[in-house]
Amino acid sequence: MKGLWIVTTETSAEPTRRDFLYIATGAVAAVGAAATVWPFISQMNPDASTIAAGAPIEVDLTPIAEGQDIKVFWRGKPIYIMNRTKKQVEEARSVSLSALPDPQTDQDRTKEGYEQWLVVVGICTHLGCIPIAHEGLFDGFFCPCHGSQYDSSGRIRQGPAPANLPVPPYQFVSDTKIQIG
Amino acid sequence: MSGPSTYQPQSPWMKWLEQRLPIGNFVHSSFIAWPTPRNLNYWWTFGAILSMMLALQIITGIVLAMHYTPHVDMAFDSIERIVRDVNYGWLLRNMHAAGASMFFIAVYIHMFRGLYYGSYKAPREVLWILGVIIYLLMMATGFMGYVLPWGQMSFWGATVITNLFSAIPFVGDSIVTLLWGGYSVGNPTLNRFFSLHYLLPFVIVGVVVLHIWAVHVTGQNNPAGVEPKTEKDTVPFTPYATLKDVFGMSCFLIFFSWFIFYMPNYLGEADNYIPANPGVTPPHIVPEWYYLPFYAILRSIPDKLMGVVAMFGAIIVLLFLPWLDSSKVRSSRYRPLAKRFFWGFVVCCLVLGWLGSKPAEGIYTMLARVFTFFYFAYFLIVLPMLSRVEKTLPLPNSISEDVLNKGKVIGTTAASLFAVVLAGSMMFGGVQSAKAAEGGESPPSLSWSFAGPFGKYDRAQLQRGFKVYKEVCSACHSLKLLQYRNLAEPGGPGFTLDQAKAIAAEASIKDGPNDAGEMFERPGRLADTFHSPFPNEQAARAANGGAVPPDMSLLAKARSYPRGFPQFAFDLFTQFQEQGPNYIDALLQGYLDTPPEGFALPDGSYYNKWYPGHSIKMPPPISDGQVTYDDGSPQTVQQYAKDITSFLMWAAEPHLEARKRLGLQVMIFLIILSGLLYFTKRKVWSNAH
Numbered sequence: 073m074k075g076l077w078i079v080t081t082e083t084s085a086e087p088t089r090r091d092f093l094y095i096a097t098g099a100v101a102a103v104g105a106a107a108t109v110w111p112f113i114s115q116m117n118p119d120a121s122t123i124a125a126g127a128p129i130e131v132d133l134t135p136i137a138e139g140q141d142i143k144v145f146w147r148g149k150p151i152y153i154m155n156r157t158k159k160q161v162e163e164a165r166s167v168s169l170s171a172l173p174d175p176q177t178d179q180d181r182t183k184e185g186y187e188q189w190l191v192v193v194g195i196c197t198h199l200g201c202i203p204i205a206h207e208g209l210f211d212g213f214f215c216p217c218h219g220s221q222y223d224s225s226g227r228i229r230q231g232p233a234p235a236n237l238p239v240p241p242y243q244f245v246s247d248t249k250i251q252i253g
Numbered sequence: 254m255s256g257p258s259t260y261q262p263q264s265p266w267m268k269w270l271e272q273r274l275p276i277g278n279f280v281h282s283s284f285i286a287w288p289t290p291r292n293l294n295y296w297w298t299f300g301a302i303l304s305m306m307l308a309l310q311i312i313t314g315i316v317l318a319m320h321y322t323p324h325v326d327m328a329f330d331s332i333e334r335i336v337r338d339v340n341y342g343w344l345l346r347n348m349h350a351a352g353a354s355m356f357f358i359a360v361y362i363h364m365f366r367g368l369y370y371g372s373y374k375a376p377r378e379v380l381w382i383l384g385v386i387i388y389l390l391m392m393a394t395g396f397m398g399y400v401l402p403w404g405q406m407s408f409w410g411a412t413v414i415t416n417l418f419s420a421i422p423f424v425g426d427s428i429v430t431l432l433w434g435g436y437s438v439g440n441p442t443l444n445r446f447f448s449l450h451y452l453l454p455f456v457i458v459g460v461v462v463l464h465i466w467a468v469h470v471t472g473q474n475n476p477a478g479v480e481p482k483t484e485k486d487t488v489p490f491t492p493y494a495t496l497k498d499v500f501g502m503s504c505f506l507i508f509f510s511w512f513i514f515y516m517p518n519y520l521g522e523a524d525n526y527i528p529a530n531p532g533v534t535p536p537h538i539v540p541e542w543y544y545l546p547f548y549a550i551l552r553s554i555p556d557k558l559m560g561v562v563a564m565f566g567a568i569i570v571l572l573f574l575p576w577l578d579s580s581k582v583r584s585s586r587y588r589p590l591a592k593r594f595f596w597g598f599v600v601c602c603l604v605l606g607w608l609g610s611k612p613a614e615g616i617y618t619m620l621a622r623v624f625t626f627f628y629f630a631y632f633l634i635v636l637p638m639l640s641r642v643e644k645t646l647p648l649p650n651s652i653s654e655d656v657l658n659k660g661k662v663i664g665t666t667a668a669s670l671f672a673v674v675l676a677g678s679m680m681f682g683g684v685q686s687a688k689a690a691e692g693g694e695s696p697p698s699l700s701w702s703f704a705g706p707f708g709k710y711d712r713a714q715l716q717r718g719f720k721v722y723k724e725v726c727s728a729c730h731s732l733k734l735l736q737y738r739n740l741a742e743p744g745g746p747g748f749t750l751d752q753a754k755a756i757a758a759e760a761s762i763k764d765g766p767n768d769a770g771e772m773f774e775r776p777g778r779l780a781d782t783f784h785s786p787f788p789n790e791q792a793a794r795a796a797n798g799g800a801v802p803p804d805m806s807l808l809a810k811a812r813s814y815p816r817g818f819p820q821f822a823f824d825l826f827t828q829f830q831e832q833g834p835n836y837i838d839a840l841l842q843g844y845l846d847t848p849p850e851g852f853a854l855p856d857g858s859y860y861n862k863w864y865p866g867h868s869i870k871m872p873p874p875i876s877d878g879q880v881t882y883d884d885g886s887p888q889t890v891q892q893y894a895k896d897i898t899s900f901l902m903w904a905a906e907p908h909l910e911a912r913k914r915l916g917l918q919v920m921i922f923l924i925i926l927s928g929l930l931y932f933t934k935r936k937v938w939s940n941a942h
Contacts, residue, residue: 090936093929093932093933093936094933094936096929097926097929097930097932097933100922100925100926100929101926101930104922104923104926107922111340111341111344111345112312112316112345114340114341115316115319115320115339115340115341115342115345116319117340119320119334119338119339119340119342120337120338120339120738120742121334121337121338121736121780122338124736124738124779124780125780127778127779127780
């Protein structure tokens with residue numbers, strides 16, 4: 073019996089005008105469907121006010137004495153700003169790269185002329201806890217959750233964390249002020 | 254109606270699945286091979302259109318719920334944030350708000366189709382009853398959804414409708430308190446309405462499943478009202494009905510898009526752009542248009558309880574329709590008397606809708622009583638009587654015979670559709686004059702650069718308007734929903750980011766507390782809003798003779814005036830929606846030094862021709878030459894008024910240009926798609942004969 077699906081008994085080797093109509097309609101409908109889906113996905117991206125709230129911030133460094141550090145929030149993340157002692161800087165610079173699980177020089181992680189300043193995102197690269205400053209075997213950071221040890225340049229030395237503490241984008245707008253972001 | 258399975262899976266995957274869950278056979282027998290009467294007209298596409306609208310409302314609703322906050326202090330602003338900041342937020346919001354109206358338009362057409370063709374008669378009584386249940390659920394969902402923006406109409410509509418239940422004897426007040434969760438409509442009410450508004454659509458989905466199941470048990474009705482007898486009477490659902498439905502959906506989307514992109518506020522109330530104020534009742538409380546006929550019935554009965562009974566009764570009576578109308582002939586095509594009374598009933602519903610938008614006084618009350626009587630008389634007197642006395646026309650022997658005899662079906666369908674659209678737009682437009690036309694005269698209609706389908710803002714004008722705001726208005730008025738960064742965004746005044754930063758830095762923002770626990774002042778940043786110059790509302794009132802200068806973020810959309818008959822109907826087609834800007838412009842120039850003879854102007858107030866009540870606390874805010882323009886534009890009050898109004902329109906709707914641009918693309922696309930679908934449908938159907 074003729075299947076209920078089949079609307080014509082013709083068969084032809086090349087697409088007919090009728091097929092072209094069907095293909096064109098299907099294609100236009102598919103394009104429309106895709107175009108309609110896009111706003112529903114795009115709306116989940118950060119909206120304009122969230123992006124605006126994540127604008128760069130300026131931090132005044134004058135209240136931070138040598139050996140001290142502060143924590144500021146930017147884009148919802150804690151950022152350590154550390155005024156390192158000379159001893160800390162020397163320790164950080166004298167480490168050989170082969171001893172580092174994630175090799176990076178201290179020079180790559182600080183700004184020229186402002187070597188005592190360390191600016192790192194205070195989120196452990198293991199599972200996201202906030203490491204404690206001035207703790208641990210390397211005079212850097214210690215993460216209490218699973219025991220990751222970072223040095224005075226925020227680089228991972230021991231423990232389960234795979235990577236160094238990230239350095240956020242920042243620059244010195246003056247000798248005593250940085251802009252993060 | 255379903256015979257033995259004709260579905261034979263070919264692929265091994267489908268064979269495997271079919272043995273475990275025969276979903277292939279189910280889909281095939283219900284929606285592909287399903288025998289559909291071949292004489293269905295386009296009134297039968299509204300079931301598919303409704304399914305599409307339900308899915309659309311759920312999807313847009315879920316996505317909006319990702320950004321909405323159901324708390325009285327944050328709800329209104331969260332929706333404005335969606336419209337202004339969320340990617341495509343304005344589109345999603347418009348789709349959902351206009352979608353609700355479209356959903357109701359489709360359901361009313363679907364219901365009237367059922368009435369006309371006798372689709373409620375045996376054996377489809379349960380199908381009909383399930384439909385009425387869906388309708389009731391839709392009304393509950395729509396009501397709660399309208400409360401969520403927490404505008405003036407949201408709040409006061411909620412207050413009025415929840416208060417209805419106090420009419421119930423003995424337990425009424427307790428029920429109302431239970432609904433409110435407090436001593437008045439408040440945060441608990443809003444929170445639970447959000448929860449239920451999210452829930453009910455899924456309950457509707459469940460009842461729709463039952464509804465579709467029911468129609469698959471009995472088979473669809475058809476315009477002749479004669480059941481299919483042979484295979485010649487039916488065609489397989491796919492591709493015949495599928496394509497016709499998709500074509501109908503595409504045309505409906507064109508109609509829908511007109512509202513989304515070009516007339517998003519036509520079916521709504523300007524007052525809902527004012528945040529809810531429990532201390533100020535709007536002069537005219539009206540529900541959304543789809544409740545108006547029932548609102549008219551409610552108000553027409555002088556007794557509180559009986560009014561509520563009549564209102565709910567008007568819907569409950571539908572449940573009894575299969576037994577009230579016992580005529581053996583289904584379709585009104587063959588019932589000449591019933592047909593005329595049907596159209597009379599349609600007119601009665603439209604008139605009741607119009608009356609629902611009018612104040613409940615004078616001749617309107619009398620008319621509402623008369624038409625309420627007609628409404629109930631149709632179901633309780635006319636239909637039962639007609640079943641007994643009407644002489645019906647001879648029915649066709651079969652559907653296929655009916656199809657062969659048909660010649661001018663398309664003409665009558667199109668004509669009646671056109672008539673419905675026209676009548677509908679009259680009713681909608683009549684609703685627009687809900688704000689009583691006291692005084693009669695309207696502000697002059699000016700020409701605005703942003704008006705019409707291709708309207709755009711004039712950048713230079715927006716910059717001038719901003720200057721007027723900064724130098725004059727900002728002394729008293731805030732723009733809390735606008736941030737300095739908006740000045741640099743596309744579609745606006747077109748300042749550069751640096752210019753916007755500089756403008757922000759001129760402002761002083763209170764921030765803190767600092768480490769010493771004190772608040773301090775700092776220069777503004779891009780993310781700061783144009784805050785009020787007053788620390789709180791009381792200080793604002795004290796400085797302005799007791800009146801608080803309103804925040805102007807939405808002023809251009811919150812103000813309106815009635816356009817009158819028949820202008821409002823034309824407005825839908827000409828896209829006129831500039832009542833707000835016309836009003837603001839006129840008000841700024843509408844001051845009179847001496848009030849007219851006999852007008853008692855209170856001390857401390859000023860006479861303004863356009864301000865409702867004519868007595869305004871704001872002194873004439875601007876005079877010639879007050880603001881210097883760098884571009885050579887005239888420094889007159891008239892020019893200032895034009896410029897500041899344009900600026901305020903942009904402040905109320907920063908994405909206007911994007912909306913119209915996308916609207917043009919969507920309309921062109923849908924017209925092309927509808928054309929292709931029409932020819933595809935015709936091609937496919939040409940094989941059906």
